[in-house]
Amino acid sequence: MGDSIETKIGLEVHVQINTKSKLFCGCTTEEGEPNNNTCETCMGMPGAKPVTNKKAIDSVIKICKALNCEISTPSFFSRKTYFYPDLAKNYQITQYETPLGKEGFLQVENTKIRIKRVHIEEDPAALEHAGGGTLIDYNRSGIPLAEIVTEPDIRSPEQARNFLKKLINILSYLNVIVPDTTIKADANISNSKNNFIRAEIKNVTGFKEIEKALLYETKRQQEEEVTKQETRRWDGTKTIVMRSKETEDDYGYIYDSDIPKMTFTQEYINKISSSIPKLSDERIRELTKIGVSQEDAKVITQDLFVSDAFEKIAQKSNPATAAKWFRKELLKRLNADEKQIKEVNIEALTEIIKMIHEKTITEHTGRELMTKIYDKNFSPIESIKKTGATMIKDTTTLKKMCEDAIEKNPKAAVDYKKGEEKALNAIVGAVMKETKGTAKPDEVKRIIEEMLTTL
Amino acid sequence: MTTIIEQVKMFESGESCDEYAESFIEEAKKINKKFYYFTEFCNKSSKRGGALSGIPVTVKDCICVKGVQSRASSAILNTYTPVFNASSVQKTIDEGATITGKTVQDEFGFGGFSVNVGIGFEIPRNPHDEDRVCGGSSGGSAGITAITKHAHFSIGESTGGSIVTPAAFCGVVGICPTYGIVSRYGLMDYANSLDKIGPFTKTVLEGAVALKVLAGHDTKDSTSTNKKIPDYTKITEKSIKGWKIGYIDPEGVEEPIRENLHESIQEIKESGAKTEKITLPISDEYAIPAYYTIALCEASTNLAKYCGLRYGAQEEPKGFFDEYFSNIRSKNFGKEAKRRILLGTFARQAGFRDAFYIKALQARTHIINEYKKIFSEVDAIITPTMPILPPLIKKASELTPLQSYLSDKLTVGPNIAGLPHMSLPTGKHKSLPIGLMITADHYEEEKMMTLGVELEEKNG
Ligand SMILES: [Zn+2]
Numbered sequence: 001m002g003d004s005i006e007t008k009i010g011l012e013v014h015v016q017i018n019t020k021s022k023l024f025c026g027c028t029t030e031e032g033e034p035n036n037n038t039c040e041t042c043m044g045m046p047g048a049k050p051v052t053n054k055k056a057i058d059s060v061i062k063i064c065k066a067l068n069c070e071i072s073t074p075s076f077f078s079r080k081t082y083f084y085p086d087l088a089k090n091y092q093i094t095q096y097e098t099p100l101g102k103e104g105f106l107q108v109e110n111t112k113i114r115i116k117r118v119h120i121e122e123d124p125a126a127l128e129h130a131g132g133g134t135l136i137d138y139n140r141s142g143i144p145l146a147e148i149v150t151e152p153d154i155r156s157p158e159q160a161r162n163f164l165k166k167l168i169n170i171l172s173y174l175n176v177i178v179p180d181t182t183i184k185a186d187a188n189i190s191n192s193k194n195n196f197i198r199a200e201i202k203n204v205t206g207f208k209e210i211e212k213a214l215l216y217e218t219k220r221q222q223e224e225e226v227t228k229q230e231t232r233r234w235d236g237t238k239t240i241v242m243r244s245k246e247t248e249d250d251y252g253y254i255y256d257s258d259i260p261k262m263t264f265t266q267e268y269i270n271k272i273s274s275s276i277p278k279l280s281d282e283r284i285r286e287l288t289k290i291g292v293s294q295e296d297a298k299v300i301t302q303d304l305f306v307s308d309a310f311e312k313i314a315q316k317s318n319p320a321t322a323a324k325w326f327r328k329e330l331l332k333r334l335n336a337d338e339k340q341i342k343e344v345n346i347e348a349l350t351e352i353i354k355m356i357h358e359k360t361i362t363e364h365t366g367r368e369l370m371t372k373i374y375d376k377n378f379s380p381i382e383s384i385k386k387t388g389a390t391m392i393k394d395t396t397t398l399k400k401m402c403e404d405a406i407e408k409n410p411k412a413a414v415d416y417k418k419g420e421e422k423a424l425n426a427i428v429g430a431v432m433k434e435t436k437g438t439a440k441p442d443e444v445k446r447i448i449e450e451m452l453t454t455l
Numbered sequence: 456m457t458t459i460i461e462q463v464k465m466f467e468s469g470e471s472c473d474e475y476a477e478s479f480i481e482e483a484k485k486i487n488k489k490f491y492y493f494t495e496f497c498n499k500s501s502k503r504g505g506a507l508s509g510i511p512v513t514v515k516d517c518i519c520v521k522g523v524q525s526r527a528s529s530a531i532l533n534t535y536t537p538v539f540n541a542s543s544v545q546k547t548i549d550e551g552a553t554i555t556g557k558t559v560q561d562e563f564g565f566g567g568f569s570v571n572v573g574i575g576f577e578i579p580r581n582p583h584d585e586d587r588v589c590g591g592s593s594g595g596s597a598g599i600t601a602i603t604k605h606a607h608f609s610i611g612e613s614t615g616g617s618i619v620t621p622a623a624f625c626g627v628v629g630i631c632p633t634y635g636i637v638s639r640y641g642l643m644d645y646a647n648s649l650d651k652i653g654p655f656t657k658t659v660l661e662g663a664v665a666l667k668v669l670a671g672h673d674t675k676d677s678t679s680t681n682k683k684i685p686d687y688t689k690i691t692e693k694s695i696k697g698w699k700i701g702y703i704d705p706e707g708v709e710e711p712i713r714e715n716l717h718e719s720i721q722e723i724k725e726s727g728a729k730t731e732k733i734t735l736p737i738s739d740e741y742a743i744p745a746y747y748t749i750a751l752c753e754a755s756t757n758l759a760k761y762c763g764l765r766y767g768a769q770e771e772p773k774g775f776f777d778e779y780f781s782n783i784r785s786k787n788f789g790k791e792a793k794r795r796i797l798l799g800t801f802a803r804q805a806g807f808r809d810a811f812y813i814k815a816l817q818a819r820t821h822i823i824n825e826y827k828k829i830f831s832e833v834d835a836i837i838t839p840t841m842p843i844l845p846p847l848i849k850k851a852s853e854l855t856p857l858q859s860y861l862s863d864k865l866t867v868g869p870n871i872a873g874l875p876h877m878s879l880p881t882g883k884h885k886s887l888p889i890g891l892m893i894t895a896d897h898y899e900e901e902k903m904m905t906l907g908v909e910l911e912e913k914n915g
Binding site for chain 2: 040043044045046047048049050051052079081083084085088089090091250252253254255256257258259260
């Protein structure tokens, strides 16, 4: 039944820009004791005035350009007035008529998701409900946020997830957001069955929650009749109708004349554009050309720094082997060790990958060498020389070891001959132990099989 | 009576700055008992030396002085004590002055007579007739400047005429510079795109000395100008010979004021300048509605922050936050403040925003262009500052809001256009002073004050 129903989803995504100081004052954006990172401006004291953080503006222009937007010039700030305890001035300085960026798009697989607008605004303070009361922490007040708004071009929750993944990937490549930042989004959802009457889901926090909320709401709208536009919130398991809130038009936007309008020359915009690194789409294309599998390329390009490291290593070794090693070994290890790629001794990593590709060492040995990969003075080649862990290429020696192993495991040999294939593993394992992992398990297995069948 | 310039010299030759400040405060307290110019007294100075060394300075209540209760004469800011100095105050202190008190005003600047003081504040009295108004909104600043026997100046503020109006009614010099010349940092905003800080003094030259200190770029106010500030004190060496002065002879002006205007026109001619009658039809028709629309839209957002949560009037929090906010705001804002918040909020709502707010912004552009065109032909414009003599407090309090807004007719034009303008006393009717307003092109403060000095000399 749901198959013929067309769903439309639009997203409004909020991300924190990674500047050192706040958007309109010199206070730090670092975490601190509640209300310590504040001043008269971010506390909304009478007489205080905003002074724009240029770095934050440049970062958002960078986002706009990466999302193929046109830059508004002039662009100015507006006041969005509403009364709420987390809002220091009871108005938020945001953008209305002239967002920094407009009319862009983001290509997600085969679909072009249009970007309606990208603007910059200040974050309100954080509210904490405690001990029957509410506490306000103004440390967050004035932190720069970028709001990225799509047209309702997204067709499913899965596509929304892919869009967000791609978006976060680009933002991290641009180095404009706080790493592992919590993404917040509002979503509007509608479908053809209900004449595209929209429901808005407000303020869903976290990547997974956004997808869950969208899945729930899409399904609900397919099953239920939607007759009027409404605002809903996500409680973790379902969406609930909220008391009808003001629409955007009811905030009584006026220009914030404390802040002069911003104008950008083409030269200025070009300069910012030129600081955008090669993004993942292009990198994936390039990697697959040099023999890296699509799957590996996608995983490697998820992170700019991993991707940069890979490009360096791939130049000196076999790209396909390197890619496999990155995906199967390196990234898992970084994750397990809670380390970052910049902590890795890249030269050592290159040596390991080279030796594996040239079959000088086994993957098993490679894995062992990886335990020292954060040591800046570590040389895998030297280490192998010392331990003699180079792969046994001498078949005579290997055959001798296999013979010995069969002799020591007569029961396993008999079982195998009876047809229990698994019995072979005990003999192979014994050989591997004897060789300290310097033999290739496949090779050992082949030799033993041969020996047992000819016995 | 000694001027600021003379008094600074006397301090250099040994007179005690501290004793002088004490003496001023003592006098001011005495005056206050009868005229109600002050909301707060203080004695703040740092190092001496500098252009204002030892000079007692008073500050309009809406301009923040660190550690001194600053309330814009509103009950909603009761107990609020700023943690920082306004840049204009800091500059004054840096030049050696003593900050001696905060002066009363219409609540948040909302008025032209200083009768709209906040709940719990006294209406200041005209220095020449206690039953009459001081003018507003910087009424206290103008009043103390008129009465004190000390060398002194007051830092005032104008959004739509709040410097020149009380200057005219009190018979002192009030200078409102080009928008952006004096930093607004630390000024409690009425309307951010219109607010300007300027000095009240007894003479034009003293005004020039004060303005020179106040003016200049400030990184804390993004709208403050980057232009180099000329040495305004050179105005006495300049002449208006060969200039062309435009004058506006508006209808509905009280006769003694009209006569006074024509005396000034005559004096200008005697000084070797040409005069020419001009009209500003666009400004005449649209300045008042455009001004009130923009000012009230901005004011309604600026006053949103006053809700009893972070500073100022507070109560035990009860109920939902919106009930609490409404309760505090209902109790502590005066009637005119409420009216302006409501009007401003209405005018920027969906459905009206384009018809009012956006239209008013367009009207402002047309008004500026009209002035620009006139200033391509004349060096300065003169008009009466106020069409009326200072009214009785009782009468002013009974005016309808519209009648009251219309009395800003002559002062609103230069204010909405951000043009420098000043009022100086050019005569009297019985005991009541008459003020003349001079308006010049943007950043032409020197021209404006040069003409001021010339007319001041003619009036002895
Ligand atoms: Zn701050």
